Amino acid sequence: MKVLAFAASSSIQSINKQLALYAAGFLEGAEVETLDLNDFEMPIYSSDRETNDGIPEQAKAFYNKIGEADAIIVSLAEHNGTYSSAYKNIFDWASRIDMKVYQDKPVVYLATSPGPRGAAFVLDFAKNTAPFFGVDLKGTLSIPSFFDNFDMEKQELRNPELLEALKTTVSALKA
Template sequence: MNVLTFAASSSRQSINKQLATYVASLIPNANVNVVDLNDFEMPIYSSDRETESGIPEQAQRFFNIIGEADVIVVSFAEHNGSYTAAYKNIFDWASRINQKVYQNKKMVLLSTSPGPGGAKSVLAQAVGSAPFFAADVKASYSLPSFYDNFDVEKGVVRNETIKEELSALVSSL
């Protein structure tokens, strides 16, 4: 099973990337492809840019990588209660290739933050809008208080209850 995983963040030390990578590792027999949104940096989307220059190669590459996956695991960082600018821009460009950005792939949507809210606002937005972009959301999960619940050095969840909940999420895939 080919699993694409990424954080909807441009932070190189992204706690969401750590969470997404961990959850993807729980999927049995998975060939995990971890991508970094920084590898898809491009101009901010505008219809004028699209008319003048077309769709950037990075957007096509991102869309193609999605197409190669069987399952997608994404963890959303929250900036001011919404998507990060980095994710939104890549998503906007990819949606110009085809509005069905997620190409009917099975998805696990996650979020986390250092605080107790666990970025629930952005996760709710992602879960709510996903069907409009051909995402087959199988599960979603918000991990609160990242540094209390995740061992950064070992790259694993340290809370046993949360570990069990996350393992159960991916068991249906």
């Protein structure tokens, strides 16, 4: 199984990237490819840009990476209650190729933040809009208070309930 894992964040120190990679590690035998949204930087989407210049190669590359995967893990960063600007822009461009950006692939949405809500707003938004974008949503999980629940030195969840919930959520990709 080829799994694509990424954080919907452009931060180099992204805790969502740490979570996505950690979660992917529970899929034994899977070939995991990690994306960095910084590799897909492009102009802010506008219909004028699309008309004048077409769809950027970076958007096509992102869309193709999704198409090549058997399953996807996305950990959503929350910026002011919604997607990060970097992810939203890539997503907007990719949706111009095909509205079903996720191409009916099995997907797990994760989210975390330093705060007690664990990016719950963006996770709810993504979950509610998933059917419109070709997401075969297999599960979602929010990890609240990341730095209290994740051991940065060992790179692992220290909260046993959250650890079990993460393993269960990610295992749904195998079904």
